[in-house]
Amino acid sequence: MKLAFQNFGSLLLLGTALCGAQTTNGAASDKPLPEIPALMHEVEAHEKTSEALVKDYLYHSFAIEHALDSHGAVKKSQTEDADIFYVAGVRIERLTKKNGTDLSPDEQKKESQRIDKEIAKAKEKQAKPDDEDRDVVTVSRFLELGSFSKPRRVLIDGRDTIAVDFTGNPKAKTRTRFEAAIRDMAGTIWVDEQDRALRKIDGHFVNTFKVGAGLLADIKKDSSFEAEWTKINGEVWLPSVASGKGSIRVLLLLNFNGTLEVQNSNYRKFKATATILPSLGTVEPETPEPVSPNPPQ
Template sequence: MKLLFLFLITVFTALAAAGQSASAILKKAERALGGKQAMEKAAARTQTGSITKLSGNAVGRYSLTTARPNLLKVSWDIEGFEFESGYNGRSAWVRDSREGLRTLTGHESMRFQAEAAFRNSLWLNYKKEKSRIVKGGKADAGGRVADTLILTNSKGTSIKIFFDGETGLPIREEFPGTEGVTAYDYSDFRSVGAGKMPFAVTMHLGDEIYKIEIDSIDINQKPLRSDFDFPKFNDDPLPEIRSLLADLQENEDHVEEILDTYSYLQKIIRRKLGKDGILRETGSETYQMSFYKGYRITRLIEKNGSPLSASDQEDADREAQKEAEKIEKKIAKAEKENARSHDSDDRGRRISIAEVLRASNLLNPRRERFRGRDVIVFDFEPNPKYDFKNAKSLLKFFGKTAGVIWIDEKDKQVARIEAFLASNYNIGGGILAKLKKGAAFTLEQERVNNEIWLPSSADINLSVRVLLLKGVDVNQVIKSYDYRKFETEVKGAKIDEVSQP
């Protein structure tokens, strides 16, 4: 009977462990790390130690610095080979002795930004950040049975966390990347302040394994914001910013002039992060796009990858015709008043990126190569001294953004821009709509016909509350392609293609 009782206890214990929720795993981990309150107090961290590359037993120095909400810098020097990477709240970067310095883009940038946020707050803010956490099942972590959770942020970047089945401590992390998984194993947890942190780390980076032994961890000294900025190694002269913006504005004006001679296709793909932590496509629309005197005209031609039915296409064509008629009325009214408005708030009008940059603080200018071309790159953030009170509405929005921009040095055109909303943006005093801080977008352009740079892709990720109701999450990828040059004439509010190759 005693053996049967022990057997049942073992079975029920195993079932309880198997059925442990993600929330229970996190709470156990928080207790093991000293409690949630202690974790929240550690708003900054600087840790230093030694690092050993196991393949050659080469030894060097290692450091990691964080500051909330998402600043991160990691560096090491092993027998003269230097490596450092960081995120300064606007752009992610990496430098080593072999490849030099560059700004991260695409998946590399998103992965490092996700790591930066995680290094600062672990999973504490995942709900606020619209992330998902799902169970990944049991797994082996260095010979120990671990419960795994997968944390996926709103951009679809995932981090797999392994928690010791006995102690609850996070003993391993895996960060998927373009060149494989980077993994960290943790042990030797010691008290730091009121919490606990690991003093032994094994880093799996590509084919190499590194052993890191931490000497000290300081959570009392807050680092400077500039500590996370780009290191300055190159003294090559850079263009004068004011002159560069003037050239950029002139070229954007030229783009406006010749944009009317182009049409293209644009596919908008909607995505949603599911409860299972997987980012999925939920639908798409494809439009035929054209411009007339700077105003955009859209014509729906596909839904979810399939052409519209004959009746639906007729409806879409009527909507496009209505757009053309509205444009004609606007132009006629402006001409009659002899004061045509160039207000970029009007539907379909484009705002000048040069205008946005003039309303921003420009930081960390540097030279780089991007897509095989020389570019000038710099970070930007809101300029508190700029008079936004009397600015155009759309400029007020972009004036609240921060990020990084790549400008083609030869053509003086924007090649890429990554930006996020640095503070909440209210429409109608917040009654009509409220865009939440952290809303992010990326735009990339390509050179077309050796005369104009036009959008090729965009990524939009934001949360908005409309009419004081429940918030709506918007996650879209926009692909622009098949650019064609032609000429148009508007006659009686009808668009006629005069010539097309």
């Protein structure tokens, strides 16, 4: 399979651009709920201010894909392991294992070359702000592409969390293909009330979404996704789990029909002076032990 971590990037982009749950014992606060537009703008502001902290971390990611046949039965399963980190502000997914087996020296070399190309391509986009911002959707645009409704307060891991539903408006005018996809989505967003941080998102396509009569992209109706974040080291929210199911095809980048699950772990913070290169398997840690998610408060 293509790198699952890259394939899921667009789903996480939806969450970071955007802004029942399983609850723990106890009751959520009964104070008045915040206004939805104001809350979403605060989430958007939090995502921007936390970008630098996110780039200070490295973590391990494990993905498993089950491809289905035309009858819905599993015909093939594959796994991938990768390290996720940032180089010069560029998010890197370095593949380390395929189906539980370490990459061969030749595969490692090809992976390093792929990453070098990704970094060069990303830097080129950074030099062209118009191109770089093409698929960035602000909260203001989300409010034009659909509507938020049914705000409610729930507890997740003992923390007050605001849940809000989103429904796209199929008649909304769009400016980009990404906006067109959002217009055909519906789902729920959970926001950590104290930090104004994304805690969880889930969504699905209410209609089959096609670009170029399906030649460029074809996402079947009811294809769905889910992603969660966890607070690390008391300072930053990082992706923890993600999943998706359905039928999605985007050019030669992604051809998926089945289920996909991603689990992240072993979060580590590294010094800004640490050398992180695709060809290296170690990272200089800031602390001797890996950072674990915060326990419930």
